[in-house]
Amino acid sequence: MPLRSVAFLPALALALAACAASEPTEVRGPMPIVGWSNGGDIQVVHVDTCNGDPVAAVVETDATVTITVTSTKRNPGDACLDVLKVPLGADLGDRDVIDGVTGEAPPGIEG
Numbered sequence: 001m002p003l004r005s006v007a008f009l010p011a012l013a014l015a016l017a018a019c020a021a022s023e024p025t026e027v028r029g030p031m032p033i034v035g036w037s038n039g040g041d042i043q044v045v046h047v048d049t050c051n052g053d054p055v056a057a058v059v060e061t062d063a064t065v066t067i068t069v070t071s072t073k074r075n076p077g078d079a080c081l082d083v084l085k086v087p088l089g090a091d092l093g094d095r096d097v098i099d100g101v102t103g104e105a106p107p108g109i110e111g
Contacts, residue, residue: 028072033106050080068100
């Protein structure tokens with residue numbers, strides 16, 4: 001009996017090491033917006049962080065609305081998007097939406 005137990009330990013250690021290596025690395029930080037849609041004074045923003053508890057910071061001017069999302073990146077990424085409803089102080093109107101991470105306009109989502 002003891003020999004079988006000892007022989008089993010290396011296989012168990014190898015299996016545990018393989019599981020630990022496949023675990024996703026979670027990093028919290030600024031995440032780019034992968035899509036957005038205009039809801040007047042509510043902007044709907046999508047990020048590929050998969051239940052990453054995203055939060056958005058908004059800076060509004062007369063010409064732009066800059067939205068910066070901070071979240072935890074989790075797998076499977078874009079197969080599991082987080083959606084935020086970001087309230088504005090006023091309707092978007094003719095202002096441009098800017099992704100605070102990239103400094104560019106994020107892609108719009110139709111629908």
